[in-house]
Amino acid sequence: MDDIDRQICMLLSEDARQSLAQLGGQVGLSTSAVNDRLRRLMQSGAIRRMRADVDPTAVDQPVTAFVWLLLAQGADEARFRLEIGALAEVTACHHVTGPWSYLIQIRVASLAAVEEFLSRMKAEGWVGRSETMLTLTAVVEPPFRFRG
DSSP states (O other): OOHHHHHHHHHHHHOTTOOHHHHHHHHTOOHHHHHHHHHHHHHHTSSOOOOOOOOTTTTTOOEEEEEEEEEOTTOOHHHHHHHHTTOTTEEEEEEOSSSOSEEEEEEESSHHHHHHHHHHHHHTTOEEEEEEEEOSOOSSOOOOOOOO
């Protein structure tokens, strides 16, 4: 990856709807050269996907919660990792250091939906211990990926 690839990644992260011609004009390349670089960046995994930045409130998901999770004794961690990624309300999940196993971010419609999420996690046998924090205001936030 060179400086032009980095510029393309930065420009797309700011606005993925830019045309190849617009990108080319900003990095000094032809449309076909930008297309070739974009294809290589996607094949290499440097660009994983392009998506819309959806307003969570507009799609009735105004509540953000962070759940610190210590996996239950004997829980199948590989299965947990597969299943947590399939849950629509999970917007991020990080394996972390310290007293917790994971930090999970969820986006939901209500506080009742936070409780429902936690109840399902307990029913599945994932929770050894958990602590939940609610977001009051997002000061800096990555784009929201609406998953229904």
